[in-house]
Amino acid sequence: MRQPGRAAEIKAIGIGKSFGSFRALDNLSLDIGRGEFLTLLGPSGSGKTTFLMILAGFVQPTEGRLFSDGVDITERPAEQRAAGMVFQGYALFPHMSVEANIAFPLKVRKKSAADIKRRVGEMIERVGLNGHEKKLPAQLSGGQQQRVALARALVFEPGVLLLDEPFSALDKGLRGQMQAEMKRLHQETGTTFVFVTHDQSEALALSSRVAIFNHGELLQVGAPDEVYDRPANRFVAEFLGEINMLPLKEIRSADNGATGLCEDRTVSLRGSANGVGSNAILAIRPEYMSIACEAAAGENGIAATATNSTYLGAATRLDLTTRQGAKVTVSVPNEVAASALSKGNSVWLTWPAEKGFLLPDGGR
Amino acid sequence: MRAYLSDRMGAALLMAPLLLFLVLAYAWPFLGVVKWSFTLPTPGLGQYNALLTDDLVQSVFIRTLRIAAIVTVVSVAAAYAITVVWVRGTPAQRLVAEFCILVPFWISVLTRAFGWVALLSNRGLINTWLQAIGFISEPLALVRNEFGVIVGMTHFLIPFAVFPLASAMRSLDDRVLLAARGLGSSRMRTFWSVFVPMTRSGIIGSAMIVFVFSLGFFVTPAILGGGRSVMIAELIYLRIFQSPDWGLGAAISVVLVLFVGALMAILFRYVRPKQLI
Numbered sequence: 001m002r003q004p005g006r007a008a009e010i011k012a013i014g015i016g017k018s019f020g021s022f023r024a025l026d027n028l029s030l031d032i033g034r035g036e037f038l039t040l041l042g043p044s045g046s047g048k049t050t051f052l053m054i055l056a057g058f059v060q061p062t063e064g065r066l067f068s069d070g071v072d073i074t075e076r077p078a079e080q081r082a083a084g085m086v087f088q089g090y091a092l093f094p095h096m097s098v099e100a101n102i103a104f105p106l107k108v109r110k111k112s113a114a115d116i117k118r119r120v121g122e123m124i125e126r127v128g129l130n131g132h133e134k135k136l137p138a139q140l141s142g143g144q145q146q147r148v149a150l151a152r153a154l155v156f157e158p159g160v161l162l163l164d165e166p167f168s169a170l171d172k173g174l175r176g177q178m179q180a181e182m183k184r185l186h187q188e189t190g191t192t193f194v195f196v197t198h199d200q201s202e203a204l205a206l207s208s209r210v211a212i213f214n215h216g217e218l219l220q221v222g223a224p225d226e227v228y229d230r231p232a233n234r235f236v237a238e239f240l241g242e243i244n245m246l247p248l249k250e251i252r253s254a255d256n257g258a259t260g261l262c263e264d265r266t267v268s269l270r271g272s273a274n275g276v277g278s279n280a281i282l283a284i285r286p287e288y289m290s291i292a293c294e295a296a297a298g299e300n301g302i303a304a305t306a307t308n309s310t311y312l313g314a315a316t317r318l319d320l321t322t323r324q325g326a327k328v329t330v331s332v333p334n335e336v337a338a339s340a341l342s343k344g345n346s347v348w349l350t351w352p353a354e355k356g357f358l359l360p361d362g363g364r
Numbered sequence: 365m366r367a368y369l370s371d372r373m374g375a376a377l378l379m380a381p382l383l384l385f386l387v388l389a390y391a392w393p394f395l396g397v398v399k400w401s402f403t404l405p406t407p408g409l410g411q412y413n414a415l416l417t418d419d420l421v422q423s424v425f426i427r428t429l430r431i432a433a434i435v436t437v438v439s440v441a442a443a444y445a446i447t448v449v450w451v452r453g454t455p456a457q458r459l460v461a462e463f464c465i466l467v468p469f470w471i472s473v474l475t476r477a478f479g480w481v482a483l484l485s486n487r488g489l490i491n492t493w494l495q496a497i498g499f500i501s502e503p504l505a506l507v508r509n510e511f512g513v514i515v516g517m518t519h520f521l522i523p524f525a526v527f528p529l530a531s532a533m534r535s536l537d538d539r540v541l542l543a544a545r546g547l548g549s550s551r552m553r554t555f556w557s558v559f560v561p562m563t564r565s566g567i568i569g570s571a572m573i574v575f576v577f578s579l580g581f582f583v584t585p586a587i588l589g590g591g592r593s594v595m596i597a598e599l600i601y602l603r604i605f606q607s608p609d610w611g612l613g614a615a616i617s618v619v620l621v622l623f624v625g626a627l628m629a630i631l632f633r634y635v636r637p638k639q640l641i
């Protein structure tokens with residue numbers, strides 16, 4: 001079943017889509033590699049579904065071209081693109097049994113009865129639906145319907161599998177289970193997966209690359225750790241998780257990165273300071289910051305006062321305010337939080353130089 | 365609105381006048397008809413016995429069932445096509461379809477029947493035209509026979525067949541159709557193996573409504589059948605008003621009502637009343 005040769009390579013060049021005067025997608029260029037697991041991530045209304053529909057052939061772009069394995073498929077109708085698609089809400093055929101649903105794409109391709117039987121059987125096995133073959137979709141649980149949708153979209157060995165928020169209707173436990181299963185299916189089939197979600201942790205956990213959308217624009221594409229640790233702008237930084245932002249002044253390039261003035265302390269960072277000017281925002285993820293009684297000279301640190309704590313079980317979330325009033329949040333071991341709060345006034349927030357990065361001041 | 369009506373007492377109260385009207389106008393007189401069927405001209409089961417042996421009554425019953433079946437198939441098929449355009453067409457197409465569906469409701473059944481006579485009779489528009497272009501030399505028998513009756517009834521019943529179909533088509537999830545196309549199915553194939561089966565409840569509802577209506581048709585067959593293609597309702601009329609044979613007329617009525625009642629019972633088993641509007 002593994003057939004990386006058949007996995008499609010997709011190239012979108014300057015794709016735009018207008019609905020009347022509304023721009024749903026703007027000048028979007030993106031390469032999707034053979035066999036990769038790409039996640040489209042963005043807030044509601046950012047154009048993720050629209051882009052997926054363009055890939056599937058259900059929506060025609062107003063500008064731009066789309067290539068699959070080097071062939072221009074911009075005008076090719078959906079039924080000839082052979083992209084597997086899993087819709088939000090699954091869109092199973094309610095009048096057909098599980099078996100018939102999965103057999104449908106093979107039947108329309110006029111495969112022999114024996115071939116259909118074998119491949120449907122294999123697929124049912126693979127997604128763990130044994131014993132449910134004769135049931136109608138309405139008789140299945142949400143997770144089982146999800147499996148039927150996956151099986152139906154994969155059974156004809158499509159070059160690309162498109163998934164539009166397939167897990168949004170599932171509860172948290174089942175969601176985790178289905179995510180693991182989808183990752184396994186991706187490895188087993190070797191097909192290119194394009195997956196839409198607005199859940200950032202799901203995106204980071206599953207994909208080989210993440211594409212972040214906002215207002216119909218593609219803001220950044222990269223590996224999960226790349227976009228998480230080195231976001232291209234403030235929107236991406238904030239969208240991917242909690243982030244602390246401190247104003248930084250007098251920024252200048254240094255030996256292996258840059259330095260700047262954070263309140264009254266000089267701090268250093270690894271990234272380049274090119275293109276941000278002398279004032280910018282220093283951004284650090286909360287999990288990279290720790291609490292200390294003091295910061296050694298040359299160590300990145302800033303004085304702050306703990307104002308509030310929220311017990312989260314495994315850790316405590318601590319809210320602090322710096323001397324100049326910047327709000328910072330960190331996640332720390334429970335006993336550290338207690339002692340920081342009891343100190344009342346000043347503690348030090350410290351972080352490794354390589355974990356801080358610069359964002360343009362004020363911009364998005 | 366629904367929240368208020370879900371109060372069962374309130375709903376019952378609101379329906380009471382209608383129920384009272386139905387009892388006074390239909391149920392009570394019908395009991396009288398049932399009584400006649402057992403008492404006229406002499407008490408006993410004689411009239412029901414006659415039903416089973418009377419060749420005329422039986423041939424009319426069979427003709428009625430045959431016409432109703434044909435009218436049902438033709439009306440539902442035509443209504444299906446119109447409804448697809450009405451529900452899924454472009455805004456302009458929808459407007460035209462809606463017009464076609466609603467206009468017949470403004471024209472009385474009599475007007476429509478005579479309209480068909482004008483079109484279909486020997487000296488009607490169709491025969492005159494066909495003769496004028498030399499396509500035929502003798503006029504075709506298009507009216508005063510079963511054909512005319514079927515045409516008139518179908519025309520009358522198509523709008524009624526539309527509503528259950530429209531309701532089924534409106535509740536259909538578009539994504540399922542997209543899914544079918546994405547899986548490689550052509551538009552044609554998607555229509556026949558996904559769209560049509562998914563509107564099955566609408567088709568059943570629509571067919572039942574048309575069939576039940578057809579069984580009781582009176583004006584249209586009387587005019588377009590020209591006395592040669594008598595259907596059951598006309599036969600009842602003839603038995604009661606022309607050859608005073610009230611007992612037999614009543615017995616036919618009772619059988620017809622029971623038959624329709626049984627059909628309705630089956631209909632409501634398979635389709636919820638809500639799906640019919």
Ligand SMILES: Nc1ncnc2c1ncn2[C@@H]1O[C@H](COP(=O)(O)OP(=O)(O)OP(=O)(O)O)[C@@H](O)[C@H]1O
Pocket residue numbers: 019022024042043044045046047048049050051198
């Ligand atoms: N057929 C349409 N006609 C008009 N506007 C549309 C149409 N389809 C989408 N849009 C608009 O395009 C924008 C992007 O929609 P899209 O469905 O792609 O968003 P999304 O990123 O998938 O959001 P969500 O996470 O809520 O699913 C939205 O503002 C939407 O209103």
Ligand SMILES: [Mg+2]
Pocket residue numbers: 048049050164
């Ligand atoms: Mg969407």
